[in-house]
Amino acid sequence: MTVANVDDAIADPRTYADPSAYHRLFGTLRNEDPIRWTEPSACRPFWTISKHADILDIEKQSDLFANAPRTLLRTRQEEEQVRKLTGSVQAVRTLVHMDEPDHRLYRQLTQAWFMPAKLRALEDGLAKLASEFVDRLAARGNECDFARDIAVWFPLRVIMMILGVPPEDEALMLRLTQEHFGGADPDVNKDRERDATSAVRGFFDYFKSLTNERRKSPKDDLASLLANAEIDGKPISDFDRSSYYFLIATAGHDTTSSSISGLLLALLENPDQFAKLRGNSSLVPSTVDEGIRWVTPVKHFFRTATADCTFRGKQIKNGESLMLCYWSGNRDEEVFPDPFTFRIDRSPNRHLAFGYGIHLCLGQMLAKMEIRALLKELITRVGQIELNGKPDWLVTNFVGGLKSLPISYRMN
Helix, strand or coil: CCHHHHHHHHHCHHHHCCHHHHHHHHHHHHHHCCEEEECCCCCCCEEEECCHHHHHHHHHCCCCEECCCCCCCCCHHHHHHHHHHHCCCCCCCCHHHCCCCHHHHHHHHHHHHHCHHHHHCCHHHHHHHHHHHHHHHHHCCCEEEHHHHHHCHHHHHHHHHHHCCCHHHHHHHHHHHHHHHCCCCCCCCCCCCCCCCHHHHHHHHHHHHHHHHHHHCCCCCHHHHHHCCEECCEECCHHHHHHHHHHHHHHHHHHHHHHHHHHHHHHHHCHHHHHHHHHCHHHHHHHHHHHHHHHCCECEEEEEECCCEEECCEEECCCCEEEEEHHHHCCCCCCCCCCCCCCCCCCCCCCCCCCCHHHCCCCHHHHHHHHHHHHHHHHHHEEEEEECCCCEECCCCCECCEEECEEEEEEC
């Protein structure tokens, strides 16, 4: 590949829909050009960071490598669409976009909801919900599209219960989430009329109405907390509130559903590991972590240098962007023995799928709990599972996984 072709491939959402192509490309980058100045034809330039150790070093230095203003890869055209709406390159302002001290203050608003004390109270409910979704699997007979019929709906129900969105609105939340993360996918954006801000506007309209409802009739949910949230004695802005809703309503389920589908596919493609798991349920937690490493639903985030610096011998200038490629870092041969081997007992497993440092994913413990609950039900109640067609991956370079996983199965 020419230099231009490599740079375009790094940015191209289609690369990420073909795992083998992605891993060939980034394996070469890790070995030959781990800190690469990248100039795709459709995007502003950036540094591509492909190695595990470098990603960690950057994540640790949040004062030198800031989250704002550029957090993800968009084309120049998409950035211009967002700028017309908001006046900046960001359509929302969430924890992902914040630096200190705002990040700490806003994270504290909801942090207790995702800590062990609160999550322990959810365990029985998660087990019951997982059982209900395996009931759905049984009701479908002996075949389904696991990604579309089960994996997307289970974590969606969980996070919407916490947030306070009623079941009848879940389909809307799912559609808007898929449009946001999968706007480059022709199956998601069929009419090509959705721009980079369409889904955000839909979420903001919905949560404006929900905020009004919760102010009148508060409940024990995150919507009520955010409707009346204050920092330093002052109400947070409508934009920050809607952005917070947006983060929870999207990242709170999409990454988990991608991990669930990708984990099942990995088990189907590695029947020895599936048999090992069925024979030893104590391996469920390590299986979940290996599945999350394997899939790495969040493919990248950006950081921006706040001063001129030298990093791994490269001169990085103040204001230049760095693309942290987590999927590549999670296949780094210097960190993971046999990184392209799916091993459910991998230990240690220092994967980067939840980020690192102050921006470590707020909902990581909840996500693992959900996947463990559903996996336990599957290996207990489903006696045989096989692929029943070709898996299909979402065309996106940001957040995503399988959009289709056809399976056949036999219940116990």
